[in-house]
Amino acid sequence: MSKYLVTGGAGYVGSVVAAHLLEAGHEVTVLDDLSTGFREGVPAGAAFIEGRIQDAARYLDPSYEAVLHFAASSQVGESVANPGKYWENNVGGSLALLAAMRGAGVRKLVFSSTAATYGEPTEPLLTEESPTKPTNPYGATKLAVDHMITGECAAHGVAAVSLRYFNVAGAYKEFGERHDPETHLIPLVLQVALGEREAISVFGEDYPTADGTCVRDYIHVADLAEAHLAALGAAVPGEHLICNLGNGNGFSVREVVEAVRKVTGKDIPEVLAPRRAGDPAVLVASAENARARLGWTPSRPDLAGIIADAWEFTRGLRGA
Numbered sequence: 001m002s003k004y005l006v007t008g009g010a011g012y013v014g015s016v017v018a019a020h021l022l023e024a025g026h027e028v029t030v031l032d033d034l035s036t037g038f039r040e041g042v043p044a045g046a047a048f049i050e051g052r053i054q055d056a057a058r059y060l061d062p063s064y065e066a067v068l069h070f071a072a073s074s075q076v077g078e079s080v081a082n083p084g085k086y087w088e089n090n091v092g093g094s095l096a097l098l099a100a101m102r103g104a105g106v107r108k109l110v111f112s113s114t115a116a117t118y119g120e121p122t123e124p125l126l127t128e129e130s131p132t133k134p135t136n137p138y139g140a141t142k143l144a145v146d147h148m149i150t151g152e153c154a155a156h157g158v159a160a161v162s163l164r165y166f167n168v169a170g171a172y173k174e175f176g177e178r179h180d181p182e183t184h185l186i187p188l189v190l191q192v193a194l195g196e197r198e199a200i201s202v203f204g205e206d207y208p209t210a211d212g213t214c215v216r217d218y219i220h221v222a223d224l225a226e227a228h229l230a231a232l233g234a235a236v237p238g239e240h241l242i243c244n245l246g247n248g249n250g251f252s253v254r255e256v257v258e259a260v261r262k263v264t265g266k267d268i269p270e271v272l273a274p275r276r277a278g279d280p281a282v283l284v285a286s287a288e289n290a291r292a293r294l295g296w297t298p299s300r301p302d303l304a305g306i307i308a309d310a311w312e313f314t315r316g317l318r319g320a
Contacts, residue, residue, distance in 0.1 A: 003027040003063050004232075005106075007053050007097065008070030009046065010037025013112060013168060013221060015175045017068060019043040020225040031059060032071065041175060053093040056100035066108035066232055067101060069094065072142070075183065076116065079138035090141035091148075098152050109149065110231045113162040115244070115283065117143040124282040128164075128242050128289050135278050150240045159235035161294075166217040166246040166285045168224055170306040176313030177221075186218070186307060189257055190314045193266040200268060202253055204275035209282060213253035217246035217284040220300035220309070230294040241293055246285025247301045256303070263307045 004021055008014040009030030014037070021028050028046040031053065042048045049059055053071045060067075072090045073079065079086045094111075101109065116139030117132045134140040152158045169186045171177065177187050191197040205212040227245050234241065251259070254270075261268050290296045300306065 001025050001027060002065035003029070005029050005031060005060060005064050005067045006046075006070065007031045007056070007067065008037065008072065008112070010034060010039060010041040011070060012175070012177050012179070013165075013224060014068075014070035015041040015043060016172045016221050017070070017225045017228045018046050019172065019175060020222075020229055022046060024229060029059070031056065036179070038178070043175070054096045056097045057103055060100045060104040060106055062105045064104065064106050066110065066235075067097065067106060068110045068228060069097060070112040072112065074138060075181075076136050076138050077183070079136050079141070083137035086137045086141045091144050094145040094148060098148060101158070102152075102156060107156070107158050107237065108232065108235050109158060109160040110228050110235070111145065111149060111160065111162045113146055113164045113242070114139065114142050115164055115166045115285065117146065117164060120278060120280050121283060125284050125286050126244060127286045128244060146240075146242065153238055153240040157237045159237045159239065161231035161235050161241045161243065163224075163227060163231060164242065164244045165224065166219060166244070166283065168221050169218050170220040170222065170300070170309040171313030172222040172225065172309070174313075174316075176310060176317070178317060185216075185253065185256055186260070186310055187314065189260045189268060190264070190311055192268050193260060193264040193311070194314065194318060198269065199271045200257060201271050201273040202257075203273045203279060205272060207281040209252055211252050211254045214279055215250035215252045215282040215284065217248070217250050218256075218303060218306055219246050219298060220306050223298040223300050227290060227294060227296045230296045234294045243290040243294060244285040244287055245290055246287050247298050248285060248287050249301075250282060250284040251303050256307075259303050259307050263304055263311055
């Protein structure tokens with residue numbers, strides 16, 4: 001059994017990873033300021049500290065095997081309107097966390113990164129060698145933290161893995177997605193199914209795709225969590241490994257909407273809206289590096305299954 005600190009462990013992905021760590025027999029401490037997370041999102045059996053990662057030096061000690069770092073501000077639109085918040089929270093907070101790890105002698109890190117580091121891709125299938133040209137402060141701050149981690153590994157022998165997520169969806173047991181405001185497609189369509197939203201907006205239908213709507217790579221949050229546990233075992237001292245996490249295939253906006261109709265049995269009205277600036281036509285991950293280095297392959301690639309798990313969680317949350 002090992003002891004792990006999970007920053008941001010009251011949030012969507014962090015809570016699912018914390019649950020998987022506990023199920024694997026490990027000791028888990030969640031550090032979260034609850035600015036976007038939920039106290040009830042902390043899995044039973046995990047110790048909980050309400051606090052900021054800027055103060056991680058108060059809580060880290062040599063008994064921890066590793067840190068899994070999810071704490072971040074993550075809304076693209078907000079990052080454009082308030083970039084200072086993102087540089088302070090994401091970069092400043094991560095810098096303080098790295099210093100705390102150094103001081104405590106904790107030398108292993110798994111970092112929650114993002115496909116937003118790639119910006120607007122020039123090729124439909126993204127690898128870790130694809131150009132990193134973020135188009136918003138959120139992506140820029142995540143890329144800056146990746147650069148910081150690379151330096152920390154080289155200078156201090158840290159073993160680190162950055163996992164760049166594409167579109168995370170689904171739910172695991174009592175842990176699921178409930179952002180405020182919600183910006184992700186699947187939970188937004190589920191809100192329509194529940195009658196909480198009149199229609200789903202389709203931003204553009206003239207993209208060079210099969211049905212004219214954007215295509216994205218969706219990955220089940222439980223598959224994502226399993227990748228984090230695999231990353232702990234694959235981390236090498238002095239190396240910063242970066243892996244994309246996705247299913248390697250994509251679904252269009254209209255395919256997602258149709259899948260929600262079938263899973264829920266509900267009518268989902270659509271409203272056509274203008275394209276959004278910066279929306280690439282296709283954004284799909286090559287996960288070959290994760291397969292080769294982590295020994296990880298997603299086991300829940302079916303879109304209907306991802307949506308069914310999200311639907312069950314959302315109905316349970318609303319008491320529907």
